[in-house]
Amino acid sequence: MNLRSLASKSLKNRRSTAILTIVSIAVSVVLLLGVEKVRVNAKSSFANTISGTDLIVGARSGSIQLLLYSVFRIGSATNNITWESYQDIAQQKGVKWTIPISLGDSHRGFRVMGTSRDYFSVYQYGEKRRLKFSSGTQFEAVFDAVIGSEVANALNYAIGDQVIISHGTGSTSFAQHKDKPFVISGVLEHTGTPVDRTIHVSLAGIEAMHVNWQGAVKKRKASKALTEANLQPESITAFLVGLDSKVVSFKMQRYINEYSSEPLLAIFPGIALHELWSLMSVAEKALLIISLFVVLASLTGMLAVSLAGLNERRREVAILRSVGASHWHIMGLLITETVLLTISGILLGLILLYSGIWLAQPIIEKNYGLFIPITAPNIRELGMVCMLLAASFIVGLVPAYRAYRNSLADGMSIRS
Template sequence: MKTMILLAWQSLLNRRATALLTILTVAISTTLLLGVEKVRTQTKASFAQTISDTDLIVGARSGQVNLLLYSIFRIGNATNNIDWKTYQTLSEQKNVKWTIPISLGDSHQGFRVIGTNQDYFRHYRYGSKQPLSFSQGEMFHGLFETVIGSEVARKLGYQLGDKIIIAHGISDKAFTRHDNLPFVVTGILAPTGTPVDRSVHVSLGAIEAIHVGWGTGTRLTNASQIGALDQQYFEPKQITAVLVGLNSKIHTFALQRFINNFPDEPLSAIMPGVALHELWGMMSVAEQALMVVSVFVVIAGLLGMLSSLLTSLNERRREMAILRATGARPGWIAGLLFLEASVLTLTGIVTGMGLLYSGLWLCHDWLLETFGLFLPFSPPSIYEWILMGLILSAGMLTSLIPALRAYHFSLADGMTIRI
């Protein structure tokens, strides 16, 4: 066995250019497979952890996926709004610990504007119950102050103290902008990998103020007019949705039934986890497509290795004949080729793992800030070890083809090759 290992090593050194290309092929296949798998699993995990520690989301009567999309992912629009008195009634329920009102409908250069209050920054959780944090500044206090997400700040180049103009509706056109009442950036949130990064947050009072007289053409022309108005102008009349946290999860179903049967207006209360699971199930085709791509990448890599081995085998037929002539048995020669291919596969897997984790270490912050994709720098999971074992097994099985061919080479065939 020691002689076979030494001979295999010397053979690989003599064909180092071909061996390196084979290792690189397997390494790239391994990197892509594990990389795509990490993206797939972490995307699913991040998707499921877009919101956490919130027991119910309440909105106008609608399907739970639609309610989840517009309230959390800022996609689409609400079927209707919720009366402010209804929100106050919900907040006063004895089992309710906290509530976060949300008002949607405005935008800023393609980013959704979220009207809310300071409870949003105190109670909103994502991931594993992680709170929102500020990379710069603090939460808004004044009427025309705003807190922006990390992606808004990065793409639009905003800094603390900059002024921004909010537009009425989703399309940001000149005639829809509230350019008479600019907002000052007082805080920039740290990246979360969630839709929070792509949101502009203002107070509920500010949402009311910029729409005073909007429908009649008597809107405010500047912020100095605010002091002349009674504060009742700035109490919301309606909001879009409510995030609810309870004192105990035991009361979740009871409160959900109460809200779904609310007598004053038609409402829907959904549990975020259930709605997220349903939404991900609708996108399972994309998840399966990623898996198929991963598998075909590995197959392509193994076929490349097989092609390389078969090509080199034809070039080594005289070498095999000499080994036979010196007493090597056909099974020994087949074992030699099997060992060489196994070493190449194993080395390629190790190299691929090194490439993957080096890339994760170097690009971790960039991926989070650019794509909002959080890929933790953690040891391989059991599933990833299984995948690497499958790649090694597939590589060893692939090597049986050239090994069996070498087994059937005869001494006469090797000695009569024309060069």
């Protein structure tokens, strides 16, 4: 009888302990590979927040700060950009399109962004995917608003509902523009990006909303009609730039960074995203370390069970020795049992992992904007599995060596 068959029969006789060990290993595999898949897909989703944009331009500050408030709607700008500077740069040779961004207001915790109609036709995310409407259309009138999917779901909004914008970016505000409500004209499809949590209005709408307001204080009513013709903004928060060719990217960045009329900063989105992700590497490594400790605990538990059971199996080992099994056969048997337990745990863990991904996939995407595809294990994940298998082999050497040292006479003797 070969070692694999003998080890299988031995484990069958100790099925309760074997099942618990397999489950323990399976849980560690689910956690280890699950964290890895979440990490990889979170990084991919993070990098795909904005696509097809060559430069982001804002007031001179830091590249990460500019990225945070212009793309992720986190934080605030140190200063605004004058409308004249924006138009001047937008008309430079090599500039294909620009998208102005005006921030500073909110609605029930969701950021409000003023922009142009071009935003809905040229803005891209993911693998150069464009924005699509699940219902309605882009804003046409001054007080039209387009909301992201998360805003619509969280606040149960639909086409035709009114939105009261609040001054400032806090979840609670006592300065509300109740005199100029916006009407929802469109709802965007889910993107898994900050677009889902944004209320989009026109630049004219932002200006119209602040007519008769001095900061957060309302003044007397205006007499002139609110039309796009007389609502040109004096300044904006930032703007996105698309260029005719990648060749002129560095030239345009240098031109903007050395702009003489006012201090500006132009950044490459991809580089800034990489810098921002690097700041979160500590949390990323912490998750991996926790997973490795779970695997270590699982292997330690398997070792403890093997050593504890070894004393009870002394007679079994002695009988095998008496019928001709050598020390090396006994060692091979115990190592084979450990490896079989690990392989079974890995297979069960993979089944549980992919079943969990299949069940949780729509929930995670809906609530957290993170899509985890069901794909075969990559090279890194296979490397982790192989390391686990190798570790189990090393763990199996410990009880195998203990059995190796037990003599035939010691195994057959009755211990009082």
